[in-house]
Amino acid sequence: MTDMMIETRNLMKKYKGTRAVDALNLAIPQGEIYGFLGPNGAGKTTTIRMLLGLIKPDSGVVQIFGKDLRKDRLQILRRVGSLVEYPSYYGHLNAIENLETIRRILNVPKSRIHEVLATVGLTKDAKRVVKGYSLGMKQRLGIATALLGSPELLILDEPTNGLDPSGILEIRELIKKMPKEQGITVLVSSHLLSEVEQMASSVGIVNQGRMIFQDSMPNLQRKAGSEIYIALSDAEAGVVTARELGCFPRLDDGRLVFKGLDNGQIARLVAALVDARHSIYRVEERRKSLEDLFLTMTGSGGAETDISRIDAGHGAPRAVGLRREAAQ
Amino acid sequence: MNQWIAALRSERIKLGHSRILLLAVIDPLLCVLIGLTAGMEKGDWMGLLLAMSLIHAMFFLPMLTGIFSAFVCRYEHEGGGWKQILSLPISRPALYLAKLLVAAGALALAQILFAISVVLVGLYQGFDLSLIPWELFATRLLGGFAACLPLAALQLFVSTMWSSFAAPLVLNMVFTVPNILIVNSATVGPYYPWAQPMLAMMQSNIDYNFGAFNLPTQSLMITVGASFLLFLTAGLMYFNRKPV
Ligand SMILES: Nc1ncnc2c1ncn2[C@@H]1O[C@H](COP(=O)(O)OP(=O)(O)OP(=O)(O)O)[C@@H](O)[C@H]1O
Ligand SMILES: [Mg+2]
Numbered sequence: 001m002t003d004m005m006i007e008t009r010n011l012m013k014k015y016k017g018t019r020a021v022d023a024l025n026l027a028i029p030q031g032e033i034y035g036f037l038g039p040n041g042a043g044k045t046t047t048i049r050m051l052l053g054l055i056k057p058d059s060g061v062v063q064i065f066g067k068d069l070r071k072d073r074l075q076i077l078r079r080v081g082s083l084v085e086y087p088s089y090y091g092h093l094n095a096i097e098n099l100e101t102i103r104r105i106l107n108v109p110k111s112r113i114h115e116v117l118a119t120v121g122l123t124k125d126a127k128r129v130v131k132g133y134s135l136g137m138k139q140r141l142g143i144a145t146a147l148l149g150s151p152e153l154l155i156l157d158e159p160t161n162g163l164d165p166s167g168i169l170e171i172r173e174l175i176k177k178m179p180k181e182q183g184i185t186v187l188v189s190s191h192l193l194s195e196v197e198q199m200a201s202s203v204g205i206v207n208q209g210r211m212i213f214q215d216s217m218p219n220l221q222r223k224a225g226s227e228i229y230i231a232l233s234d235a236e237a238g239v240v241t242a243r244e245l246g247c248f249p250r251l252d253d254g255r256l257v258f259k260g261l262d263n264g265q266i267a268r269l270v271a272a273l274v275d276a277r278h279s280i281y282r283v284e285e286r287r288k289s290l291e292d293l294f295l296t297m298t299g300s301g302g303a304e305t306d307i308s309r310i311d312a313g314h315g316a317p318r319a320v321g322l323r324r325e326a327a328q
Numbered sequence: 329m330n331q332w333i334a335a336l337r338s339e340r341i342k343l344g345h346s347r348i349l350l351l352a353v354i355d356p357l358l359c360v361l362i363g364l365t366a367g368m369e370k371g372d373w374m375g376l377l378l379a380m381s382l383i384h385a386m387f388f389l390p391m392l393t394g395i396f397s398a399f400v401c402r403y404e405h406e407g408g409g410w411k412q413i414l415s416l417p418i419s420r421p422a423l424y425l426a427k428l429l430v431a432a433g434a435l436a437l438a439q440i441l442f443a444i445s446v447v448l449v450g451l452y453q454g455f456d457l458s459l460i461p462w463e464l465f466a467t468r469l470l471g472g473f474a475a476c477l478p479l480a481a482l483q484l485f486v487s488t489m490w491s492s493f494a495a496p497l498v499l500n501m502v503f504t505v506p507n508i509l510i511v512n513s514a515t516v517g518p519y520y521p522w523a524q525p526m527l528a529m530m531q532s533n534i535d536y537n538f539g540a541f542n543l544p545t546q547s548l549m550i551t552v553g554a555s556f557l558l559f560l561t562a563g564l565m566y567f568n569r570k571p572v
């Protein structure tokens with residue numbers, strides 16, 4: 001039924017009675033960079049482990065490349081590169097030897113080792129024992145390992161963990177190139193919205209094991225919306241003027257706040273206010289930050305939670321349920 | 329089969345620069361000292377083999393078995409390698425068997441070096457090479473090696489279960505020490521995996537005809553074979569399901 005690279009249905013995993021992953025429906029189309037976003041303990045790593053067959057779900061189905069993971073696990077894994085949680089390495093071996101242990105199982109040409117080392121910028125340190133690597137270098141080696149088998153699907157669990165800003169940028173650029181240059185689909189997990197925003201083309205947000213939002217990145221950004229703030233001499237009177245034009249602002253600290261105005265409306269509004277002898281001090285657009293939206297959705301932010309903003313997407317009804325549970 | 333060979337070749341790299349195989353050399357070297365000081369009657373090859381086997385089979389072989397079995401899991405435990413290697417297109421049984429074979433190979437090396445050292449000590453003391461009872465020698469040496477395999481399977485099972493290099497070794501040590509007592513028991517001895525190597529290498533000899541040493545080779549080997557299959561199956565079943 002799919003051209004989905006990854007699809008899960010009602011995936012569930014319990015640990016000691018609590019559901020680390022619950023009724024999770026992932027849908028990742030080919031060629032996407034899918035940002036798998038959620039706060040600490042949301043169930044990202046647990047989900048990824050299930051995708052790779054490292055742990056078995058308590059219920060639900062995983063399909064990768066349209067094949068059932070339970071039946072075709074090895075065939076699937078041959079086409080997947082992964083990095084789970086923190087990089088794995090053999091400390092007593094150098095980078096080339098580390099990759100060689102994997103290469104012998106993947107059965108790819110030796111030249112791949114040097115290619116992937118160059119890709120992640122480890123060529124210079126390739127002959128050093130990995131024990132002496134910095135965390136960032138180990139992380140790069142982990143990514144090189146994931147790329148070794150020329151995978152069609154790359155699953156990276158918090159790949160920029162422990163990297164410095166330039167390292168983060170480099171890895172991000174690397175990930176962004178994958179779909180364009182090699183047609184690789186990428187699932188990348190993160191607890192940082194800003195990071196996902198900068199590279200993902202679609203997003204899934206999980207919280208407490210449940211998917212609360214899954215859609216394209218532009219759609220998520222649209223939800224964040226923007227507001228126009230107008231600071232003026234007499235706000236109370238300004239509201240009346242605005243109403244005459246069919247705009248209904250709220251008042252915020254002597255400013256009028258409008259939602260969803262287009263350019264024409266703003267122009268007419270300002271002109272009318274000036275005509276009515278208001279002094280206009282400031283007209284500014286404020287984007288409701290995605291960060292706020294994310295915090296609202298995951299309930300990890302401030303006290304005020306606005307359910308109405310989380311209306312679209314697969315996860316919506318659950319998000320409401322979740323908030324209620326949290327409120328009790 | 330291909331997977332298994334691939335896994336084996338991959339394990340080979342991991343042994344890399346580690347000096348673990350030196351242990352297989354140290355064991356026979358220490359046995360040489362014993363052989364040289366044993367003061368055997370000239371030409372008594374079997375006596376020499378037995379004298380040198382005592383420490384080798386009672387302590388070194390079980391200890392080495394535990395060490396090698398733990399060692400093949402060590403780097404996976406340390407560097408988080410399990411999740412990486414099990415995300416590769418290799419079946420868990422193939423990987424498990426590859427690791428067991430590496431441990432068995434290291435044990436075989438220890439046993440071969442031990443055999444060579446016995447012969448060298450004999451020659452040094454002027455024994456006649458043509459008088460070596462080859463058949464008996466072979467039975468003891470091969471039997472001793474085979475009798476390590478159930479323990480290797482058991483220790484590998486424990487080593488995959490506990491994510492530590494040291495813990496399985498401590499367990500192994502704790503169960504190896506009572507070997508001195510357990511061989512006295514004809515009922516328990518053959519079923520005690522830590523004692524099986526020494527029973528196989530030293531049984532039914534005029535000097536050691538008490539307790540478990542009296543068992544005929546054949547029945548001991550049946551016990552060894554059965555316990556190997558038991559531990560291997562249990563280990564494989566566990567590893568196959570282990571959450572990583
Ligand atoms: N082996 C385990 N035993 C018990 N509980 C577990 C186990 N693994 C995960 N959990 C629990 O499942 C939940 C989800 O954990 P998971 O590691 O998947 O979160 P995450 O989204 O990856 O978080 P982070 O951003 O911190 O990496 C947590 O509450 C965690 O305590
Ligand atoms: Mg995680």
